[in-house]
Amino acid sequence: MTITAPAPPDDLIDQHTRRVERLNTASANRVIDPDVDLAGTVGDGQVVSRRMLSVYGLDLELTDEEWATLSREEMASVFDAGVRFESSLMANFGISLAYRDDLTDPRVTYMLHEVGEETRHSRLFVRVISQLGPTAKNPFTGLAFKVMDRIVMGWALRHDAAFMVMILFGEEGPDLLQKLAVEDPETDPFIKSVNRYHRAEEARHLSFARTVLGELYADAGWFERFLIRHVAPAAGMATFDSLVHPGVYATIGLPTWQTWNAARKTPERMALKRQVLRPVCDALVAAGAFRSGRPTRAWRRALAG
Secondary structure (H helix, E strand, C coil): CCCCCCCCCHHHHHHHHHHHHHHHHHHHHCCCCHHHHCCCCCCCCCCCCHHHCCCCCCCCCCCHHHHHHHHHHHHHHHHHHHHHHHHHHHHHHHHHHHCCCCCCCHHHHHHHHHHHHHHHHHHHHHHHHHHHCCCCCCHHHCHHHHHHHHHHHHHHCCCHHHHHHHHHHHHHHHHHHHHHHHHCCCCCHHHHHHHHHHHHHHHHHHHHHHHHHHHHHHHCCHHHHHHHHHCHHHHHHHHHHCCCCCHHHHCCCCCHHHHHHHHCCCHHHHHHHHHHHHHHHHHHHHCCCCHHHCCCHHHHHHHHC
């Protein structure tokens, strides 16, 4: 027996359409060119506090110079991951738009707004990466990871509901780190400005993703829904773990994979991952992805730690 998700009622679709139209208006009325409006530079030395770093909680004995180097390498890794993720998002939107029946749908207009905003974000991120001057080699760009990523991403690009869940993970993780960086008095002023700008626009992107998730889930096949219900929590945590790649630790003489594995399991890091998973789970509950509104065991275990 095949279980299908109920399609959202017409009045709910109309509510979604009106919400997307408001997002279109907001995007059209607030266009920020980072090359003009955020023309600053990253300062020297440490750019975020030790509390913000992935190794916080490992009781490492590092020199001030090593802490500074690690802060720059980790921030460069997060911005690098942001550029690559946003490129994947634009690829999905491009495929969706190419085969869309109705190009007058406000959702199409918003996707075009978002692509424009993401390109501006990426240009700014590339500039920040250049100013941070990272030297770490990212092992996630190796051949084996590239092959695996192309297989997974190739499937996800053709399955909009699963990809929208990936978008939520990819937006919620950096958004949380950026929120903490903005609130931390030790964060470099320019990094703080970049994060504040990015969070303001990503709030609209998150709203759009949550709005259309139910519509996409209703059209998803059984296997796609199975992955969302039972595999997505692990994928979401892995997405967060990948924001800081293992190569950054080698720049201060630490073992790469051993440190990465230890860092991603600290209580501090696990708590952050649960904070990322919670709003995604709530969005899926609102989208009708779980029977009786109760998350599956995989989601409950991930959220409980």
